Amino acid sequence: MTGFFQRNGIAISTYLILAVVFWVVLMIVLPQAYMLDFSFRNNLPPAKIGGPEDVYTLSNYRYLVFGSPGSADAFNYLHLQVFLRTIIASIFVTLIDFALCYPIAYYIAQVAKGGFARSMILLLILPFWVNEILRAFSFRILFGTSGVINAVLQSLGIVDQPIDFLRADVALYAGLSYAYILLMVFPLYNAIESLDHNQIEAARDLGSPWWRIHWRVVMPHAKPGIASGCTLVFMLSAGALAAPQILGGPSSLWFTQIIYRWFNTGGNWPQGAAYAIVLLLACLVFVLAVMRLFKISLGEIAR
Amino acid sequence: MSADVELDHVTIRFGEFTAVKDANLKIEDGEFFSFLGPSGCGKTTILRAVSGFLEPSDGEVRIGGKNMRGIGPNKRPTALIFQNLALFPLMSVADNIAFGLEVRGVGKAERRKRADELLDLIALDGQGDKKVGELSGGQKQRVAIARALAVEPKVLLLDEPLSALDLKLRQHMRTELRAIQQRVGITFIYITHDQGEALTMSDRIAVMSQGVVQQIGTGSEVYENSQTAFVASFVGENNPFTGKVAAVDGQHALIDTSFGRLRGRNLRGLSAGSEAMLFVRPESLGLVNGQGAADNVIESTVLHSEFEGSFFSVFLRGDGGKDIVMSMTNSGNLPEFHEGAAARVGFRADRAVVLPVGEVADE
Known part of the structure; x- marks a missing residue:
C-alpha cells in the first residue's frame, strides 16, 4: 500500500482509491443492496413502513415460483415460462451474434488490411449513433406486415400474403442481435487480432483445412474474447427492455417486461426487486457454469 | 521420398513492383539449397511461391516434375519453418509436432508414437508433455523442425529460422540442421541474409539482389569466382x-x-x-x-x-x-x-x- 502511494504520489493515489470506492460502493453495492433488501419486504403503503407489518418475508420469491396463494395452479406457470423463455431466447441471440460476428471479426482482424479494415469498423460503429428506440422502431417498419421486407417479397412474387415477422419473433431476434452486435464484434476482434498470422499459415501449411484452423488455432486463442463477448451479449439480452417491448410479438413476453410492470404499473417494488434479483442470479449462475465448462477464468475475460 | 524443385522462369509481381524477376533454376533431390540476399531481395517471396502461399505472376513452380499452380499450401508436399517458428502456444510440444498428423486423421496413439520418435530425433525425448513456453529458444527451434518433418514433406522450406537465436546457439544449430538434413535426406530450401549460414550449410547457394538471381553455385564457387x-x-x-x-x-x-x-x-x-x-x-x-x-x-x-x-x-x-x-x-x-x-x-x-x-x- 505504501508502495502504491510512493509510486503514484499522494494526490493521484487518493483520487484513484476514492474513485474506485465511489464506483464500487455508491454505484454498485448500495443500490443492489437496497434492491436486495426490498425484495424481502412486503409491499406496504408509506404510512405502514416501519410499522409492525414491515418484516422480512420470502413471499415475493414464493410468488414467482408458486403464484398467488389463491390460484388453482401449483406453480406460477406464466411467469416461470416467461423466465425460461427469456433465458433460452437470450442464448439464441448470443449464438446468432457469435455466428454473425466471428467471421466479421476474423476478416477484419486477420484478412483485411489497413484502411479497408478501419472503414469496416467505422461502418459497424456508425449505425449505433442512432438511438436505441429509433433503431427498434425502424426495425418495426422493416419487419412489419406492410413493411419493407414484406413489400419486397410480395413484389418479387415470393409470398402472396405478408409474413407476420413480429408475431413470429423474427423481428425480436433480429432487433436484439443487432442491438448488441458491437459488444460481440469488438472482444472477438481484439482477441483474434492478437493472434500471430504465421500460426494460421503454419496450420495451413501442415495441411489443415480452414475449419480445423479455426477450431484448433484461432478459437482457442480467441477463447477469452469469445467468452467476454458472449457474456456481454447474453447478460444484456436477458436484461433488455426496449427491444422486446417494441419488437416482441403480442404473445411473447420478456421477463424484464414483467419486472417493469411490477415496478411501474403494478407499483409493487418489492415484487419487482425479487424478480430482478432472480434474473440477475440466474444469469450469473448460467454464465459461471458455462465458463467452468469451457475452462475460462474471470481474469481471462478482462484481458 | 524426396523431390526436386524447379523454378521455370518465375516472375512475381505485386502491383507495379516486381519482387522476383525471371528466376530460373533447378534444386536437386535431397539438396541443401540456400537463397542468400539482403532483406527485400525477393528470397522470401520465392519461398512463399514454393510453399503455395502465393502464385507466380509468370512461370511455373514444379515439385517432382509436377506443376504446382492452383495447389494450395495445405496440399503441397512441402513444409515451411517460419522465421518466428509459429509454434502453437496453447498446445503441448507433442501436440504441436503431431498437428500435421491430426489433420491427416491419424489416431491419437499413433500420433503420440510418431511425436515421441521425432522428439528422439531432435534430442528432446520425454519432453512431449511440456508447454511450448517452457522450452528454450534452441529447443523451440528443434520442435518447429520436428513439427514440419512429422508430415513427411518432400521439401522442407526454412525462412531464416536461426535469426532469433544468439550467436553461439546459431552456430550450433547450423551443424544440427545440416545433420538433420543428412539424416532425413529430403530437399531443404533455406532462406537467409547471413552468408555464414549459407556458406557453412548449403550444397549450393543462389545469391539474390533486387529480385534477380545473381549467381548459383557452391559456397566456394560463389566466394572465389563471384560473377557479379x-x-x-x-x-x-x-x-x-x-x-x-x-x-x-x-x-x-x-x-x-x-x-x-x-x-x-x-x-x-x-x-x-x-x-x-x-x-x-x-x-x-x-x-x-x-x-x-x-x-x-x-x-x-x-x-x-x-x-x-x-x-x-x-x-x-x-x-x-x-x-x-x-x-x-x-x-x-x-x-x-x-x-x-x-x-x-x-x-x-x-x-x-x-x-x-x-x-x-x-x-
Whole structure:
C-alpha cells in the first residue's frame, strides 16, 4: 500500500482509491443492496413502513415460483415460462451474434488490411449513433406486415400474403442481435487480432483445412474474447427492455417486461426487486457454469 | 521420398513492383539449397511461391516434375519453418509436432508414437508433455523442425529460422540442421541474409539482389569466382577498385584504377575499354617488402588497425570513401601498424577478379 502511494504520489493515489470506492460502493453495492433488501419486504403503503407489518418475508420469491396463494395452479406457470423463455431466447441471440460476428471479426482482424479494415469498423460503429428506440422502431417498419421486407417479397412474387415477422419473433431476434452486435464484434476482434498470422499459415501449411484452423488455432486463442463477448451479449439480452417491448410479438413476453410492470404499473417494488434479483442470479449462475465448462477464468475475460 | 524443385522462369509481381524477376533454376533431390540476399531481395517471396502461399505472376513452380499452380499450401508436399517458428502456444510440444498428423486423421496413439520418435530425433525425448513456453529458444527451434518433418514433406522450406537465436546457439544449430538434413535426406530450401549460414550449410547457394538471381553455385564457387559485382561485395568482405579495362592478357584483364594498373582474372570475358571493377579479398592482400615480385602493388597509408584475436585487420586509405581492408593471420610476429605510416601491399592476380561494373552491396 505504501508502495502504491510512493509510486503514484499522494494526490493521484487518493483520487484513484476514492474513485474506485465511489464506483464500487455508491454505484454498485448500495443500490443492489437496497434492491436486495426490498425484495424481502412486503409491499406496504408509506404510512405502514416501519410499522409492525414491515418484516422480512420470502413471499415475493414464493410468488414467482408458486403464484398467488389463491390460484388453482401449483406453480406460477406464466411467469416461470416467461423466465425460461427469456433465458433460452437470450442464448439464441448470443449464438446468432457469435455466428454473425466471428467471421466479421476474423476478416477484419486477420484478412483485411489497413484502411479497408478501419472503414469496416467505422461502418459497424456508425449505425449505433442512432438511438436505441429509433433503431427498434425502424426495425418495426422493416419487419412489419406492410413493411419493407414484406413489400419486397410480395413484389418479387415470393409470398402472396405478408409474413407476420413480429408475431413470429423474427423481428425480436433480429432487433436484439443487432442491438448488441458491437459488444460481440469488438472482444472477438481484439482477441483474434492478437493472434500471430504465421500460426494460421503454419496450420495451413501442415495441411489443415480452414475449419480445423479455426477450431484448433484461432478459437482457442480467441477463447477469452469469445467468452467476454458472449457474456456481454447474453447478460444484456436477458436484461433488455426496449427491444422486446417494441419488437416482441403480442404473445411473447420478456421477463424484464414483467419486472417493469411490477415496478411501474403494478407499483409493487418489492415484487419487482425479487424478480430482478432472480434474473440477475440466474444469469450469473448460467454464465459461471458455462465458463467452468469451457475452462475460462474471470481474469481471462478482462484481458 | 524426396523431390526436386524447379523454378521455370518465375516472375512475381505485386502491383507495379516486381519482387522476383525471371528466376530460373533447378534444386536437386535431397539438396541443401540456400537463397542468400539482403532483406527485400525477393528470397522470401520465392519461398512463399514454393510453399503455395502465393502464385507466380509468370512461370511455373514444379515439385517432382509436377506443376504446382492452383495447389494450395495445405496440399503441397512441402513444409515451411517460419522465421518466428509459429509454434502453437496453447498446445503441448507433442501436440504441436503431431498437428500435421491430426489433420491427416491419424489416431491419437499413433500420433503420440510418431511425436515421441521425432522428439528422439531432435534430442528432446520425454519432453512431449511440456508447454511450448517452457522450452528454450534452441529447443523451440528443434520442435518447429520436428513439427514440419512429422508430415513427411518432400521439401522442407526454412525462412531464416536461426535469426532469433544468439550467436553461439546459431552456430550450433547450423551443424544440427545440416545433420538433420543428412539424416532425413529430403530437399531443404533455406532462406537467409547471413552468408555464414549459407556458406557453412548449403550444397549450393543462389545469391539474390533486387529480385534477380545473381549467381548459383557452391559456397566456394560463389566466394572465389563471384560473377557479379553484387555477389563479390555481398558474399564475404571484398575490396573494390573501379576503373577501365586497359588490356586483356589470356585469362587476365588489366584495369587502370586510381592505384595504377591492376591485374585480375577476367571471369566475364571483358574486352579492352569497358568499365570494370576489380575485387580482391582482405585475406588475399599482403605486405610487399622491398621490390617484391607481386602481380599487383598498391601504395597507401595506414588509417588504423584492429586486433580480432586470430587475425588482424588493417585499414588503408582507399579509393574514394571506402577503406582498403587487409586481414593478416595472427602469426605472432606481425609488424606494428602506425597510423599515417606508408604501406605497400600486394596481391596475386589469381586472387582477384575483374567484373563488369554493377550494384555493390552496402555493408
